[in-house]
Amino acid sequence: MKFTKMHGCGNDYVYVDCTKQMIENPGEVSKIVSHRHFGIGSDGLILICSSDVADFRMAMYNADGSEGAMCGNGIRCVAKYVYDKGLTDKKNLTIETKSGIKELELTVEAGKVSLVKVNMGAPILKSKDIPVEVDTEECIDADINVDGKDYKITCVSMGNPHAVTFIDEDVNKFPIDKVGPKFENHPMFPDRVNTEFVQVLNRHEVNMRVWERGSGETFACGTGTCATVVACVLNGLTDDEITVHLLGGDILVKYDRENDTVWMTGPAVIAFEGTIEI
Numbered sequence: 001m002k003f004t005k006m007h008g009c010g011n012d013y014v015y016v017d018c019t020k021q022m023i024e025n026p027g028e029v030s031k032i033v034s035h036r037h038f039g040i041g042s043d044g045l046i047l048i049c050s051s052d053v054a055d056f057r058m059a060m061y062n063a064d065g066s067e068g069a070m071c072g073n074g075i076r077c078v079a080k081y082v083y084d085k086g087l088t089d090k091k092n093l094t095i096e097t098k099s100g101i102k103e104l105e106l107t108v109e110a111g112k113v114s115l116v117k118v119n120m121g122a123p124i125l126k127s128k129d130i131p132v133e134v135d136t137e138e139c140i141d142a143d144i145n146v147d148g149k150d151y152k153i154t155c156v157s158m159g160n161p162h163a164v165t166f167i168d169e170d171v172n173k174f175p176i177d178k179v180g181p182k183f184e185n186h187p188m189f190p191d192r193v194n195t196e197f198v199q200v201l202n203r204h205e206v207n208m209r210v211w212e213r214g215s216g217e218t219f220a221c222g223t224g225t226c227a228t229v230v231a232c233v234l235n236g237l238t239d240d241e242i243t244v245h246l247l248g249g250d251i252l253v254k255y256d257r258e259n260d261t262v263w264m265t266g267p268a269v270i271a272f273e274g275t276i277e278i
């Protein structure tokens with residue numbers, strides 16, 4: 001199987017051009033290629049496919065083989081792949097995902113894509129649609145007890161469920177490896193959940209670490225940064241356009257409340273290419 005390893009702010013996936021080759025059992029393939037000792041090493045597998053309703057279609061699988069609906073860092077890398085590899089010459093693309101069709105604007109330097117701006121659409125705030133099991137229509141600054149400790153969460157779906165919790169301490173010292181799995185599998189979240197642990201620095205910047213369902217801690221999460229900015233604005237903690245500092249780099253996100261749209265801008269990088277026996 002031919003592949004390209006790419007990352008957005010360190011959130012790395014194995015990409016396969018499925019306009020040219022078919023992949024059977026992609027969930028199982030994702031588990032194989034994602035293993036960092038016996039495989040390629042990644043947060044999952046992303047297939048670049050043809051689409052009847054958009055320029056291209058993205059299918060993404062987590063490291064545990066489960067299929068995801070959307071990946072913000074992944075979709076930026078898909079845009080870079082199709083442009084840099086000559087599959088398209090468009091600088092404005094549409095990409096079909098399980099959470100709808102996304103619009104992307106490409107910044108091209110010296111013939112290669114350096115930044116991608118994505119219209120991530122409207123955040124989903126209704127509790128039943130995220131889903132999160134609470135008694136209120138929306139889950140904003142709600143109480144949750146995880147492993148005997150009380151937290152406050154704001155829940156947002158950007159095509160996949162997120163629980164954002166604000167941390168007063170240095171988030172880089174937070175025991176995410178112990179607490180993250182407890183959030184992911186908490187009974188409040190029937191489909192599991194991605195959890196963002198956020199330290200607000202000022203009105204324009206936050207530090208964020210993320211525990212992704214099915215993959216564990218990752219260096220970045222595009223949908224997670226969008227959910228974080230929405231949660232920050234809803235709780236009155238920041239302005240509507242902020243820089244999210246992640247382990248793997250920075251992503252700029254704007255929550256346009258007037259038009260109920262989230263915009264995400266960040267890099268996309270090709271790491272290496274090769275073939276693997278599957």
